[in-house]
Amino acid sequence: MARIELSGIQKKWGAVWGVRDVNIDIADEEFVVFLGPSGCGKTTTMRMIAGLEEPSMGEIRMDGEVMNDVEARDRDVAMVFQGYALYPNMTIYENIRFPLRMRGVPRAEQDRMVREAAEMVELGSYLDRKPAALSGGQRQRAALGRAIVRQPQVFLMDEPLSNLDAKLRQAMRVQIKHLQRQLRITTVYVTHDQIEAMTLADRIVVMQGGLIQQIGTPDEIYADPANTFVAGFIGSPPMNLIEGEVSGGVFRAAGIEVAGVPVAGDRPVTLGVRPEDCHVGAEDAHLRGQVYGVEPTGESTYLTMKAGEKLIEVKARRDYRSALDVGEAVTFDRSRLYFFDAGSGRRIG
Amino acid sequence: MRRSRRLRKAFPYLLVAPAVGYLLMITLYPGIYAIYQSLFLVRFNSWTFVGLENYRDLLGDREFWQALRNTAIIGSIALATQCALALLLAYHAYRDPFIKGWRIIFLVPMLFMPSAVAFIWKLAFNDGRVVSDLLMRAGLIEANVSFLSSIWLARLSLIVADVWQWTPFLFIIFVAGLQSQDEEIEEAARLDGASWPAIFWNISLPMMMPVVAVAVVLRGIDITTMFANVFIMTQGTPGGATETISFFIYRTGFKTFNFGYASAASVLMLILTIIVAQTVVKRAFRSGRE
Amino acid sequence: MAAAKRRKKGESRVLRYLVLGGWALFCILPVLWFLSIGFRPRTEIITPQPIYWPTFSLDAWRMIWSDWPMALYLRNSVLAILGSVVICLVLAIPAAYSLSRYRYRYREDIGFYILSTRMMAPAIVAIPIFFLFRDMGLLDTIWALMLIYAAINLSLVTWIIRSYMLDIPPELEDAARTDGASDLRILWEIIIPACLPGIITAGVIAAIFAINEFLFTLLIASTSRAYTLSVALANFTGGSDGVIYNAIAMVAFLAFVPVFVVVVAIQKHLSRGLTMGAVKG
Numbered sequence: 066m067a068r069i070e071l072s073g074i075q076k077k078w079g080a081v082w083g084v085r086d087v088n089i090d091i092a093d094e095e096f097v098v099f100l101g102p103s104g105c106g107k108t109t110t111m112r113m114i115a116g117l118e119e120p121s122m123g124e125i126r127m128d129g130e131v132m133n134d135v136e137a138r139d140r141d142v143a144m145v146f147q148g149y150a151l152y153p154n155m156t157i158y159e160n161i162r163f164p165l166r167m168r169g170v171p172r173a174e175q176d177r178m179v180r181e182a183a184e185m186v187e188l189g190s191y192l193d194r195k196p197a198a199l200s201g202g203q204r205q206r207a208a209l210g211r212a213i214v215r216q217p218q219v220f221l222m223d224e225p226l227s228n229l230d231a232k233l234r235q236a237m238r239v240q241i242k243h244l245q246r247q248l249r250i251t252t253v254y255v256t257h258d259q260i261e262a263m264t265l266a267d268r269i270v271v272m273q274g275g276l277i278q279q280i281g282t283p284d285e286i287y288a289d290p291a292n293t294f295v296a297g298f299i300g301s302p303p304m305n306l307i308e309g310e311v312s313g314g315v316f317r318a319a320g321i322e323v324a325g326v327p328v329a330g331d332r333p334v335t336l337g338v339r340p341e342d343c344h345v346g347a348e349d350a351h352l353r354g355q356v357y358g359v360e361p362t363g364e365s366t367y368l369t370m371k372a373g374e375k376l377i378e379v380k381a382r383r384d385y386r387s388a389l390d391v392g393e394a395v396t397f398d399r400s401r402l403y404f405f406d407a408g409s410g411r412r413i414g
Numbered sequence: 415m416r417r418s419r420r421l422r423k424a425f426p427y428l429l430v431a432p433a434v435g436y437l438l439m440i441t442l443y444p445g446i447y448a449i450y451q452s453l454f455l456v457r458f459n460s461w462t463f464v465g466l467e468n469y470r471d472l473l474g475d476r477e478f479w480q481a482l483r484n485t486a487i488i489g490s491i492a493l494a495t496q497c498a499l500a501l502l503l504a505y506h507a508y509r510d511p512f513i514k515g516w517r518i519i520f521l522v523p524m525l526f527m528p529s530a531v532a533f534i535w536k537l538a539f540n541d542g543r544v545v546s547d548l549l550m551r552a553g554l555i556e557a558n559v560s561f562l563s564s565i566w567l568a569r570l571s572l573i574v575a576d577v578w579q580w581t582p583f584l585f586i587i588f589v590a591g592l593q594s595q596d597e598e599i600e601e602a603a604r605l606d607g608a609s610w611p612a613i614f615w616n617i618s619l620p621m622m623m624p625v626v627a628v629a630v631v632l633r634g635i636d637i638t639t640m641f642a643n644v645f646i647m648t649q650g651t652p653g654g655a656t657e658t659i660s661f662f663i664y665r666t667g668f669k670t671f672n673f674g675y676a677s678a679a680s681v682l683m684l685i686l687t688i689i690v691a692q693t694v695v696k697r698a699f700r701s702g703r704e
Numbered sequence: 705m706a707a708a709k710r711r712k713k714g715e716s717r718v719l720r721y722l723v724l725g726g727w728a729l730f731c732i733l734p735v736l737w738f739l740s741i742g743f744r745p746r747t748e749i750i751t752p753q754p755i756y757w758p759t760f761s762l763d764a765w766r767m768i769w770s771d772w773p774m775a776l777y778l779r780n781s782v783l784a785i786l787g788s789v790v791i792c793l794v795l796a797i798p799a800a801y802s803l804s805r806y807r808y809r810y811r812e813d814i815g816f817y818i819l820s821t822r823m824m825a826p827a828i829v830a831i832p833i834f835f836l837f838r839d840m841g842l843l844d845t846i847w848a849l850m851l852i853y854a855a856i857n858l859s860l861v862t863w864i865i866r867s868y869m870l871d872i873p874p875e876l877e878d879a880a881r882t883d884g885a886s887d888l889r890i891l892w893e894i895i896i897p898a899c900l901p902g903i904i905t906a907g908v909i910a911a912i913f914a915i916n917e918f919l920f921t922l923l924i925a926s927t928s929r930a931y932t933l934s935v936a937l938a939n940f941t942g943g944s945d946g947v948i949y950n951a952i953a954m955v956a957f958l959a960f961v962p963v964f965v966v967v968v969a970i971q972k973h974l975s976r977g978l979t980m981g982a983v984k985g
Contacts, residue, residue, distance in 0.1 A: 117601055138607045150602035154620040163616070167607035211606070425887065429802035430814055433795040433858060437821050440855040444832030451832070503727055506720045518968060519728045522735055525963045528916050529937045530956035534738045537949055544737070578734070583978060590975030590983050610716060628982045632822075639825035642918040646938055660827035660919070667831050668923065680828045687828065691820040 067127045067218040067251050068093050069114060074123035076109050083109040085275040087123070096245055096252045098266035100259060100298070106275040107255045111221050114253060116140050127218065138167075143212035144221040147228065149204045151196040157183070157207050158192040164215045182214035185244065202233045209241070213248060220245070220252040226261065238264055259299050263287070271295045293410035296337045296403060302367065305377045307336045308407055316404075319373020320354045323397065327414045328404050335410070337403035340367065340378040345385060347394040352377065356387045370395060445684060452678035458671070468678035478679065480654050481662035488569050488658065489637040492576045497630055499577065500584035505614050508592040517586065524582040532646035535575040540647075562648055565655040572643050572656055584629050591625035592618055659683060742953030764950035772936070774955070781932040784846050785914045788853030789907050792861045795854070797903070800865035801891055805877070822859040822980070826919045834923050844930045852920045857910035860980055864909070867981025868902025869895060905973040908966055915959060933959050
C-alpha cells in the first residue's frame, strides 16, 4: 500500500518530448486513471513509475522514498500489459508462480498463494493450460492473477481491456474495480477510453501532448472541465464546442445568440454545451438552424443541427422525428453552459 | 487466353519440375550409381562383382569405425562448444546498443574461405608453433608441444578451427531469435523480479528453442561432413585419429583407389543421412515452418 | 514500503563487455596475425621461434601473380560462381513460387525433398559425380563446377526465396489477376521485384558457399584450367619451401574483402538467409 508522488517529471528522447512537467500525488489505495489520446504521454509516465523508463528530469517517490535509481525488479510494482505478456512456454500455474519464485517465496507458500490468486480471477480450473490455449478474456485474467499474486504495493495497468470485445470489456471493468477495492492496492490505470476512466477512477488525470490537462474526480472532470480539450474529450456524445464572440454580455455565433453571459469585455469565446443540456423548443431559442440529421437510438434521439457552418448535437426526446433541412429552434440549459477562451482553450466561465 | 483445366492443374508442378529434376539428377543418379558400384571390386577400369563383400569388409574395418567415432567425437564437442558460446554471446549482445558492431566483428571469421581458415590454424598450431609459444610464455607448459602429432591435441586444433569460424553462424541466428521476441514479456519478467540471467534461462531461451533446434541441426549436419579442415590440417593423422568419415571416403576412393569400398561407405552414409532427414528434418519442417 | 534494495544499474555491464570484448579479440587477433603473415618476406614465415614483429614485404603479392596463374584462378572462381548462381536462381525462383503460392497434392513432399538435399553430405555423392563427369568429359572444366555448385545451393536458395515470397500479400496477385495478367507475367513483374531482397540474399549466400566449396572442387579440378581460389590455396606448396603461407594469406584476404563488403551490405537479411527462412531477423 503506497503513496506515489511524481514531481517535475519530464521525458525527452533526443528532441522529442514524451512527457513535460507532470506533477501528481497519488494517495494510498487510490485508483487513478491516466486518460488521453494515443501519444499523450500517459503510458510513458506509467512506465516511469514502473522503472521501465528513466525520467529525463524530476523525481518519483513511493512512500516518500526517491525511486529514480531503484531498478524495476526492486520496486514492488506489478503491471498488467496491453498484450498480457504471459510467458508462452509456461502453464498458467507457472506464470502466476513466476514472481513468487523470483522473490524467493518458500515453496509451500507458493502453491497456496498461486491458487488463491487464481481463485480471485476465476481461473482455478485453467491452471494446467498454456496461454495459447486460453481465450482473450482468460488471458487477461491470467495476467491479472500474476499481478495480484505477490500483493504488490502498486498496480499498473496499461490499457488492459483494449484487446477485448465490448461485452467482455464491461464485465472485466467491474471485476477490476471490485478486485482493487478488495485488495486495497494503489492503482494507476492507463486508457484512452473515457468510459473506462469515468467508471473506474477515484480520480482522473487527463493528459494531452505530454502535459496534464486536469486532475479531478470523474464528476469534477465531467461537470467542471478546465479547458476545451477536457470538455471535448469526456462525455459521449462529446460536448458541443462553438466558436463565437462575446460582447456586452451576449454570446454570438452563426445562428446562435445567448444573452446574460458571465464573461466580461469583448473577446472571442468558445461556448460549450452538452447535447443532453439542450432541448428542442423555442422558449429561449438560443440556436436557430436547420435539421441536418436525426438519429434514433432507442433510448433517445440525437438531432444534429446545422447553424452556419457548424454542426451541433442535441439530445431530443426519443419520439422526436423531423424531415431534413427543416428549420428548428433549440434552447440551452443556462446553468450548464461553459465558456472557454477561444485562443488558449482555458475555462473562463 | 484460356487455359485448359489440365494445364492449370499441372502448372505448379511445371514450376518446380526443373529444380526437382536437376536435384534428382544430382542425387538419385549418383545414389544409384554408388549403390551399384559398391557391389563391385573396382580396380582401375576393371570391375569385378563381389556382392556384399565390400560391406562386410567395411563393417569389420577398424578404420571405418574409427572414422565414425572421430566424426562423432570431434563433431559433438565442436557443436556443443560453439552452441554454448553462441548462446552466451547472444545473451550479452542482443540488448547492447553496439550490437551491429559486435555482429560485424564476430562475422569476420565466418567470411574467410574454410580452406583459408584451415591454414590459419594449421600455421598457428603446427607449422608456426604460435599457440605453443604463447602457452610457454604464459607459463602453462614447459616445452614446445606439437599439437598435430598428439591424438587429442590434433582433434582439439580441428575443433578450435571449426568453433572459431562457425560460432558466428549460430550467434547471428540466436541474436535474431532473441531480438524478435516480444519486449513486453521481458518487461513483465523484470517487474516480476527476475534478474537478467533468470529472464534468459526461464523465458527467452525456452521461447527460442525452435530457432536453436533449426540452427543446431543445420550446423550439425555441416560439421559431420567436415573435410577441408582435415585435409589441410592433419590429413587424418596421427594414426587416423582425426580422420572424419568424409576424409575416409576420400582416402579409400582417391588415395587407394578402392572405389567399390568407398562407394559402400558412401551408401552407408547415405542411409544414415536419410534416416536423420526423415526424423529430425521432418519434425523441424513441421514445427519450424512459418 | 520497507527499505528498497538498490542495485547499481550499471554493474552487469562490466561482465558483458568482458565477454563480448574477449571474444571479439579472439576473432580479430588471428586475422590480424594472418594478415601480417601475408606481408612478410619468405624467410620470416616458418622459423624456429615465432616472430611477433615482422618486417614488411610485398613478396607474397608479387609471388602470387608471377609464380602462379592467379588471374586464372580468379577468373575461374568468378565464372563458376556467377554461372552457378544464375543457374540456381533460374531453377529456384519458379520452384519457390510454386511452393509458396499454390496448393497441390504433393507440395509437402516436394518441399521436403528439396529441403533434404541440403542435408546431403558432399562426400556421399562425390565418387559417383566424379565418374559421371569423367564419362561426360566434363572433368576439369568450369562447367562441371557450375553444375555442382548450383546443385549444392539449390535447396538453400529455393527456401530463402520461398520465405520472402510468403511475405508478399496475396491481394497483390489477386489485383493483378483481375487486371488481366497471366501467371508468368505476375511472377516476372510483381513477385520477383517484391522479393528482390530475398533473391539478392539468396544469391549472395549461394555465391559464398560456392567460393568456399572444397571437396568437389578438389576432385573435379586437376589443372589450373579449372582451379578456383579455394583449392588453389591447398596447392600453394613450393617443393622445398613447404607450404607458402604468405602467399596463402594474401590470397585469403583477396577473397575475404569482397565477401566482407557484400555481407555487411546484406547483414540485415543474414539470419533469415542462413536458416532458409526459419528465423526472421
